Amino acid sequence: MRPIEVVDRLGRWSSGRGPLYVLLATRLRQLIDDGDLPPGAVLPPDRALAGALAVGRTTVVAAYDLLRAEGRITRRQGSGTRVAGVPSGAQVLDAPVDPLFLDSLEARDDDVLLAICAAPGDPPKELAEAYVRIAPELAALEDDIGYYPYGHPALRQALADRYTARGVATRVEQVMVTNGGQQALSLLAHALVSPGDRVLVEAPTYPGALEAFREQGAVLHGLPVGLEGIEAAVRERRPAVAYVVPTYHNPTGAVMSALTRQRLAGVGVPVIEDEVPADLGFPGETQPAPVAAYSDSVVSIGSLSKSVWGGLRIGWIRAAAPLINRVARLRAVHDLGGNVPSQLAAVHLLPLLDAPGLHTTLKARHDHLHALLTQSLPSWQVPTVTGGQCLWVRLPYGDGASFAQTALRHGLAVLPGTGLDVTGAGTPYIRLHFRAQPTALTEAAHRLTKAWTTYHPPSHHPIPRPTIAI
Incomplete structure (x- = not known):
């Protein structure tokens, strides 16, 4: 996309309070989320966009870096800066999961189990x-x-x-x-x-x-x-x-x-x-x-x-x-x-x-899913909890985002940890909820196990465990 086209779409991006790079990133984020800058679109190089906007190159670089940290754009040597994902109809290999997991809020016609949106599946x-x-x-x-x-x-x-x-x-x-x-x-x-x-x-x-x-x-x-x-x-x-x-x-x-x-x-x-x-x-x-x-x-x-x-x-x-x-x-x-x-x-x-019914049901479903995971996937770190609706699972190697794509190909949508951690430390994690019926949780664990047996991460080196200071 040419710089002048992006400038036209940005409109009055600089009106408002705050650093220029934040204002620029905010407007670009809106254009991406609204679909005006579609998945796969090539964004102008730093210097070209800075010249068209009459701002310093560091403003554009900082804005791009902020959007890259959020997973909305990718920046690679030789291929430039692109809106994350791929155009509609192309094969999705590494498109990031929407941070608000919008698709999981709508009923689906396919056979994909949703382990993303943690909420009651049935009204009481x-x-x-x-x-x-x-x-x-x-x-x-x-x-x-x-x-x-x-x-x-x-x-x-x-x-x-x-x-x-x-x-x-x-x-x-x-x-x-x-x-x-x-x-x-x-x-x-x-x-x-x-x-x-x-x-x-x-x-x-x-x-x-x-x-x-x-x-x-x-x-x-x-x-x-x-x-x-x-x-x-x-x-x-x-x-x-x-x-x-x-x-x-x-x-x-x-x-x-x-x-x-x-x-x-x-x-x-x-x-x-x-x-x-x-x-x-x-x-x-x-x-x-x-x-x-x-x-x-x-x-x-x-x-x-x-x-x-x-x-x-x-x-x-x-x-x-x-x-x-x-x-x-x-x-x-x-x-x-x-x-x-x-x-x-x-x-x-x-x-x-x-009422005791809600709390008893939550614990029973937590215990059911936790037992299935620890039995079928013993290399995973699956801490127990005393309440809530989620398990925060650490993978022994690879990363949550690439595994989420593998799981999706096996009919299970999971939430990778990258969208939940602004520091980047959530990379080796996935979030699973235990609000579903026991039969659905059993099937989810089965699909997770199948996905793990076929998973080939971008790097085969194990993720180093964090050092604990005594």
Whole structure:
């Protein structure tokens, strides 16, 4: 693609705050994600694009490097810079998996098993029962236009009561209902992050959060799970926000200690704690209080998508009232409010989060998949977890991205670790979820085993194990 064509498509890419390379990378990312720069498209050389844009070559190089780290472009000596993937219809050998695994959110007609999107495969019977229970409430509505940018008052009050019962005193004005946890993340990223701002994240972490921050032009800096070393990172990098999954961490299943939560609440920057997996503990497991229990400045998000059903689209934000007001104004611009029947039903579904059935099922399926993997693939490192929905699996050699392509050819879609770790340390990992029915988990393990027997990684040298400092 000629530089002038790219310039035409970029438009006013430099309008806004933040370093030029971040603004350029943000606009190129939008063009790639929207399909205006299709897979396989050749991007202009550094010097040519810099000349056409009247910027320094280092600006283009830095923008390209940022996009390459995200897996959106490839840069190879002799073949130039290309949009990652290949044109439609060509054989896919090394196309990266979409960080938001969009394809896995849609039903497929083929025989591919999806071990990517960790969510309940079936709505519980209580969902239909909840809609039956709210029918009289809907029939009795009068003088109600149905727009609630903050969320329906009944659900906001129920969520405030739930937080208070968990040791986080909460008023209704501190709660906002969203269309799922992903919208909560996107709205907070919009409210708290400007192009070029630094955001501290765990490495690895939930890929949907990485995409939400990247959409705002953030520069992501990864820290070990639990945000170890955050105090020094705050001093050195002056981040706009820190994002953490403290309970049944996605993807490792780790649970942050109470002491670490207390320290995290006082680091001096806004902290977003993602509590979406927090209701997925196994029977008998206890967990520390939320990070928000230690400071009212901590922002918490939650959702029913992983505990009840993704199709319900109920999420929420718990934060200081001024931030809730700000985010509600942003939300009103996009969709005015959420689905009222779903919110009324959610009031009746919240008790399911504490019901033993969910937790017993989760543990049984975790144990089933873990036993199959350790028996059939003994060379893999498959740590157990005490809650959540994922296994963070380390391969003995090769890399997760190339193995994911091999697994796909055997009818199984898995998520490689590269899309979850901004530091690059996730390369030898894959993420597997255990939310499916036992028969599906058995078949998934069978296909994984077949794929591993045929796997030929780009390099046959084993991946070195990390050195542990005593």
